[in-house]
Amino acid sequence: xxxxxxxxxxxxxxxARAGRPPLHxxxxxxxxxxxxxxxxxxxxxxxxxSTLLDVVAGLALPSAGTVTFEGQPVLGRVPxxxxxxxxxxxxxxxLTVEDNVAFGLRRAGTDPAEVRRRVDYALGFMGLxxxxxxxxxxxxxxxxxxxCIARTLVLRPRLILLDEPFGALDQQxxxxxxxxxxxxxxxxxATVMLITxxxxxxxxxxxxIGVMSAxxxxxxxxxQTGWPRDRDSTLAARPNFGAVSARLWASIxxxxxxxxxxxxxxxxx
Amino acid sequence: xxxxxxxxAAAERQDRLEAWGGVALTVLSLAALWQGLHYLAGDSAxxxxxxxxxxxxxxxxxxxxxxxxxxxxxxxxxxxLIAVTGGVGIGVALGGHRLSGEVAEPVLVALYSIPKVTLYxxxxxxxxxxxxxxxxxxxxxxxxxxxxxxxxxxxNVNPTWLRTAATMNLGPLQTARHILxxxxxxxxxxxxxxxxxxxxxxxxxxELFASQRGIGHLLMTSIEVHDVRRIMAVVLIVSVLAxxxxxxxxxxxxxxxxxx
Amino acid sequence: xxxxxxxxxxxxxAAIGGLEGACxxxxxxxxAIIPPTEMAAGGWRAVASGELNEDMAQTxxxxxxxxxxxxxxxxxxxxxxxxxxxxxxxxxxxxxxxYAIPHFAFYxxxxxxxxxxxxxxxxxxxxxxxxxxxxxxxxxxxxxxxVLGKTAQVMRLTGTDELWRVRLPAALPHLFxxxxxxxxxxxxxxxxxxFILSTKGIGHAIAFAYDNFDARSMYGLILFVLxxxxxxxxxxxTVEQRLIQRRSR
Numbered sequence: 172x173x174x175x176x177x178x179x180x181x182x183x184x185x186x187a188r189a190g191r192p193p194l195h196x197x198x199x200x201x202x203x204x205x206x207x208x209x210x211x212x213x214x215x216x217x218x219x220x221s222t223l224l225d226v227v228a229g230l231a232l233p234s235a236g237t238v239t240f241e242g243q244p245v246l247g248r249v250p251x252x253x254x255x256x257x258x259x260x261x262x263x264x265x266l267t268v269e270d271n272v273a274f275g276l277r278r279a280g281t282d283p284a285e286v287r288r289r290v291d292y293a294l295g296f297m298g299l300x301x302x303x304x305x306x307x308x309x310x311x312x313x314x315x316x317x318x319c320i321a322r323t324l325v326l327r328p329r330l331i332l333l334d335e336p337f338g339a340l341d342q343q344x345x346x347x348x349x350x351x352x353x354x355x356x357x358x359x360x361a362t363v364m365l366i367t368x369x370x371x372x373x374x375x376x377x378x379x380i381g382v383m384s385a386x387x388x389x390x391x392x393x394x395q396t397g398w399p400r401d402r403d404s405t406l407a408a409r410p411n412f413g414a415v416s417a418r419l420w421a422s423i424x425x426x427x428x429x430x431x432x433x434x435x436x437x438x439x440x
Numbered sequence: 441x442x443x444x445x446x447x448x449a450a451a452e453r454q455d456r457l458e459a460w461g462g463v464a465l466t467v468l469s470l471a472a473l474w475q476g477l478h479y480l481a482g483d484s485a486x487x488x489x490x491x492x493x494x495x496x497x498x499x500x501x502x503x504x505x506x507x508x509x510x511x512x513x514x515x516x517x518x519x520x521l522i523a524v525t526g527g528v529g530i531g532v533a534l535g536g537h538r539l540s541g542e543v544a545e546p547v548l549v550a551l552y553s554i555p556k557v558t559l560y561x562x563x564x565x566x567x568x569x570x571x572x573x574x575x576x577x578x579x580x581x582x583x584x585x586x587x588x589x590x591x592x593x594x595x596n597v598n599p600t601w602l603r604t605a606a607t608m609n610l611g612p613l614q615t616a617r618h619i620l621x622x623x624x625x626x627x628x629x630x631x632x633x634x635x636x637x638x639x640x641x642x643x644x645x646x647e648l649f650a651s652q653r654g655i656g657h658l659l660m661t662s663i664e665v666h667d668v669r670r671i672m673a674v675v676l677i678v679s680v681l682a683x684x685x686x687x688x689x690x691x692x693x694x695x696x697x698x699x700x
Numbered sequence: 701x702x703x704x705x706x707x708x709x710x711x712x713x714a715a716i717g718g719l720e721g722a723c724x725x726x727x728x729x730x731x732a733i734i735p736p737t738e739m740a741a742g743g744w745r746a747v748a749s750g751e752l753n754e755d756m757a758q759t760x761x762x763x764x765x766x767x768x769x770x771x772x773x774x775x776x777x778x779x780x781x782x783x784x785x786x787x788x789x790x791x792x793x794x795x796x797x798x799y800a801i802p803h804f805a806f807y808x809x810x811x812x813x814x815x816x817x818x819x820x821x822x823x824x825x826x827x828x829x830x831x832x833x834x835x836x837x838x839x840x841x842x843x844x845x846x847v848l849g850k851t852a853q854v855m856r857l858t859g860t861d862e863l864w865r866v867r868l869p870a871a872l873p874h875l876f877x878x879x880x881x882x883x884x885x886x887x888x889x890x891x892x893x894x895f896i897l898s899t900k901g902i903g904h905a906i907a908f909a910y911d912n913f914d915a916r917s918m919y920g921l922i923l924f925v926l927x928x929x930x931x932x933x934x935x936x937x938t939v940e941q942r943l944i945q946r947r948s949r
Contacts, residue, residue: 265872466794552884555891562922637797671808679797
């Protein structure tokens, strides 16, 4: 097995702050991300899914345990080769679509001709070519999220982390964006880790699904979907699709009830 | 969950302790800055802290200067009353009526930003020298921020709450009492906090000219005879008053906003 | 122009016309107020005569310097405090009460520190303007979505790059509130300072006219100052609205 990134005994405890006691958000948990796989993480709200992503990306340090990416420890900085797409709209409203997409390349000092080439490719790939000179405010939520994906894509990340990237979109747009994500995954050969609360979405997109408990989040089980690499949203029509979703719900339902009763203490941390 | 509750109480205690520590540290730094400036600039520019404290005590301990403070306080309270009732009235009216608000907002913002001290001669010509001019000048400073905040508070009331009130068949008075007032109070209070500081400043600027009494007058005569110690003592008294009032209002402000 | 703007213009014209009429009819005491046309004439005469050229040059150069120092200093200090929540919490009650402190009382100190001439006036205006910018910068940075900061981290930007390329542009529309206030306060600080303490400048000219019962010059100059500040503000307001519109979603 070719391990791309791995977590060992990762725990995250938020220290006491501004009138709140410390909060045990996550772990301890282990994870081996295989090179080129599509892994989804599902769990009840507030279980520490986003915290997990922050730790893998190097956006947050674990309170205990270690994270490695391509054999190197991740120590509180985002390593080269990791791209992240967030749930919130992270497009820069003061830049046009093409300047948004080119942003990371220009900051990294890439040769202008190469920037042009890669940006044009990414705009075409994400269906944004006609909107190159528009500002994000002129686009719909789905198109803005495409801008963010294109901005990540041009940097050619080997590991793409997505934190509920379609959470703010309507169901039909979500399905279409999921298809595009699968296409991107196939063409780039990158490893993908997707955080989501939508069980069907995880089922549809993933090779493997990790199911997390209510806070503090630990693994309950890992489900192999067994879908072919060449797949899209029509997969939902398969007879055993429902069985996988049902199995996910069976293992997560009790945890969701537990999470419902937990205070929103993790919010805003 | 006894453990959780006691942990929360402990965290809150710790938090309060930190807040007071921060304030104490700020006061100490300001005192150090003051003394540093004293050593740098000398007695003729800024009196030392102990000398200023002695002078402050001298001003406050005997009844000789009390009329000045009483005069300023009564002018301040009257001005505040006018600024608050006028500001809230104007703000609520403008916030409730969309077009009026659109018409008036740029005017309010422009009035807020003009150097009002230049209007002082006009105020004097209308109200004459004395208490009324100070009150008018203080109210002039305070009324606009209160009006702007009140207007925005009314505008920003969540329309869903009003629709909820309608589904419960609440009358206009009940809607005002149970929806509008609790929804707008925190924001209006923020306006009051800013209006209060500006009203105090307005009253004191009013007292600088052509006034025979009040803290501002005391300050102006001290500046004229270059009594640095007294200047600093008056500034200290005013600053402590302003910071205390503001800290009090800020604490209430935070409590009000926590619920929303 | 929108409907509201037309109504505003009409009301303004009616107010000026009404004042003109009331003054001409003798309903308002001539010792207190003069008709707006005479104010405008008085202001035009005072400005066009050239007698005030030196005063105006002094006032405007002092205001310009004070504005630049307030904006740059306020942004940097606000940014520094914003990154230190504890410091910010400790400073909050002081920042809120700041504008109630009679700053001109520090004028003697400022003269010793900065010498005679425009130095103390600049310092006075900066004391007045900078805090508005500090507070607005912190509030503006509060409103920068956290996800943009995270994005900058993912792009592995350095501290200064993050500030200039992400945080500053993201906060810019919100900073405008502070820019407007800092400019207005710099004007207020300089003119109030001149009014009370100086022997030069437009503020002094107004006080001088008042002392000499020269109502035409006084009202004329007041009108001039108010129009100037209001038009600067209006220009900034227009730019701000355009910025916000481009970004509103």
